[in-house]
Amino acid sequence: MEHNSNMTPPSSPSLLRPSRPVGFIGYGAYVPRYRLPAREVARVWTGGKGAGLPIKEKAVPGLDEDVITMSIEAAKNAIARAGIDASELRAIWVGSESHPYAVKPTSTVVAEAIGASAHIQAGDWEFACKAGTEAIVAAMGFVGSGMADYALAIGMDTAQGKPGDALEYTAAAGGAAYIVGPAENALTVINASYSYVTDTPDFWRREYQKYPEHGVRFTGEPAYFHHITSSSKTLMEALGTTAKDYKWAVFHQPNTKFPQRAAQMLGFTPEQIAPGLLVPVIGNTYSGSSIIGLTAILDIAQPGDRILLASFGSGAGSDAFDLTVTDKILERQGKATKTQEYIARRTEIDYATYARMRGKITMK
Amino acid sequence: MEIPRHWRLKKQRYALIGEVCPHCDAKIFPPRDVCPECHREAKDLFQFSGKGEIYSYTTIYEAPSGFDSNAPYTVALVKLSEGPMITAQLTDVDAAQVQIGMPVEMVTRKMRDDGDERGMIVYGYKFRPTLNHI
Ligand SMILES: [Zn+2]
Numbered sequence: 001m002e003h004n005s006n007m008t009p010p011s012s013p014s015l016l017r018p019s020r021p022v023g024f025i026g027y028g029a030y031v032p033r034y035r036l037p038a039r040e041v042a043r044v045w046t047g048g049k050g051a052g053l054p055i056k057e058k059a060v061p062g063l064d065e066d067v068i069t070m071s072i073e074a075a076k077n078a079i080a081r082a083g084i085d086a087s088e089l090r091a092i093w094v095g096s097e098s099h100p101y102a103v104k105p106t107s108t109v110v111a112e113a114i115g116a117s118a119h120i121q122a123g124d125w126e127f128a129c130k131a132g133t134e135a136i137v138a139a140m141g142f143v144g145s146g147m148a149d150y151a152l153a154i155g156m157d158t159a160q161g162k163p164g165d166a167l168e169y170t171a172a173a174g175g176a177a178y179i180v181g182p183a184e185n186a187l188t189v190i191n192a193s194y195s196y197v198t199d200t201p202d203f204w205r206r207e208y209q210k211y212p213e214h215g216v217r218f219t220g221e222p223a224y225f226h227h228i229t230s231s232s233k234t235l236m237e238a239l240g241t242t243a244k245d246y247k248w249a250v251f252h253q254p255n256t257k258f259p260q261r262a263a264q265m266l267g268f269t270p271e272q273i274a275p276g277l278l279v280p281v282i283g284n285t286y287s288g289s290s291i292i293g294l295t296a297i298l299d300i301a302q303p304g305d306r307i308l309l310a311s312f313g314s315g316a317g318s319d320a321f322d323l324t325v326t327d328k329i330l331e332r333q334g335k336a337t338k339t340q341e342y343i344a345r346r347t348e349i350d351y352a353t354y355a356r357m358r359g360k361i362t363m364k
Numbered sequence: 365m366e367i368p369r370h371w372r373l374k375k376q377r378y379a380l381i382g383e384v385c386p387h388c389d390a391k392i393f394p395p396r397d398v399c400p401e402c403h404r405e406a407k408d409l410f411q412f413s414g415k416g417e418i419y420s421y422t423t424i425y426e427a428p429s430g431f432d433s434n435a436p437y438t439v440a441l442v443k444l445s446e447g448p449m450i451t452a453q454l455t456d457v458d459a460a461q462v463q464i465g466m467p468v469e470m471v472t473r474k475m476r477d478d479g480d481e482r483g484m485i486v487y488g489y490k491f492r493p494t495l496n497h498i
Binding site: 068072101114 | 474496
């Protein structure tokens with residue numbers, strides 16, 4: 001494809017590094033209880049002949065769950081690990097592409113339910129699957145400027161695929177919450193972040209449409225791989241690092257193969273991405289995808305571990321982060337339900353139950 | 365649907381906030397401003413831990429309007445670890461798994477949806493089997 005001038009990195013790329021160092025004070029995940037195996041989708045739509053299923057199974061929300069209820073639980077887990085009171089949060093931001101209301105913020109319900117103050121910033125973020133990391137970047141600026149001590153950023157989705165569409169195998173529910181605060185109280189310091197965005201028509205959903213559309217020819221190379229490698233490479237070059245300097249890496253996970261290949265392109269080994277590669281067992285949690293992968297890494301991380309995180313959102317963009325785990329991690333890992341414990345809480349459902357739970361059966 | 369009533373009950377429903385008696389330390393839920401133990405005034409707010417156990421239960425197959433999309437579901441009398449007994453829906457559990465004495469914890473879930481996809485979504489507390497023992 002043609003590269004115009006705005007796609008070449010500037011000679012001194014503008015890394016985001018706040019004047020006051022910041023990091024994650026707490027983190028929390030949420031995965032709902034139900035699982036729909038990919039073979040069950042293949043049974044219904046292809047007579048079981050789906051060649052090479054993209055994942056093993058995906059997480060499906062219960063009838064009484066949505067982005068608000070799931071965000072509340074992940075936020076409570078993050079607060080438990082942070083060891084702060086919810087009233088100390090100065091901002092609550094929720095990134096999602098499945099906010100329950102078209103108009104009425106998710107963030108205010110979450111704030112009220114976790115016991116936050118009314119004297120705060122609250123808002124919902126949208127950027128396909130990178131709305132959560134965009135909220136994290138905003139929180140870095142908010143805390144890094146000294147205007148606030150603690151900001152809560154959440155990426156959470158209950159993604160839907162059109163029945164029978166390729167996305168129906170993977171579109172899943174789950175996500176994570178992070179509390180950004182001063183580096184001296186952080187379990188993970190954010191060394192720097194860098195983002196890369198272009199106007200790319202790979203995936204979209206128009207207003208009032210229940211299911212998204214995707215431009216098949218645009219999803220791989222020009223969208224996912226181009227943006228993730230651009231953000232990650234630029235960040236690593238500017239910091240003078242290579243894949244060998246990191247203990248772990250985690251990338252956005254629309255299926256199993258894409259993050260594996262992105263890792264390979266950037267020089268990472270399968271071992272480096274293994275603990276954060278959750279898509280085979282929970283599916284693509286959209287705004288939650290890369291950051292819930294990071295929660296599974298933090299659950300087992302040791303002080304000093306360096307981590308590369310890169311999200312991807314269609315439309316398109318990628319936010320990359322360079323992180324270093326501190327000694328505070330050890331005392332906080334066990335203070336809330338671990339991501340693998342949520343994954344182990346598993347009830348398999350068939351396609352008919354899934355269709356009822358996800359409102360795919362029209363009753364009027 | 366009475367929007368103002370939902371708005372007033374919000375704290376109590378989202379976060380299980382009740383009261384504690386300043387005279388005898390009894391924990392009170394739902395809040396009623398008078399202590400059921402010593403009958404004196406009790407207006408201090410108290411945040412319940414959300415942990416408890418099932419005291420008794422029943423499964424609803426024919427749900428009232430507004431709740432029918434969730435049927436069947438189980439309603440339980442939950443004895444909170446701080447003392448009070450409350451009635452609540454159970455979630456994330458199959459009816460056959462429910463047992464008296466089962467440890468449960470509070471979660472915030474959708475209680476009802478105005479059905480026509482146009483009204484307000486009401487959130488509130490339910491209980492599920494305890495995930496861990498932190
Ligand atoms: Zn009393």
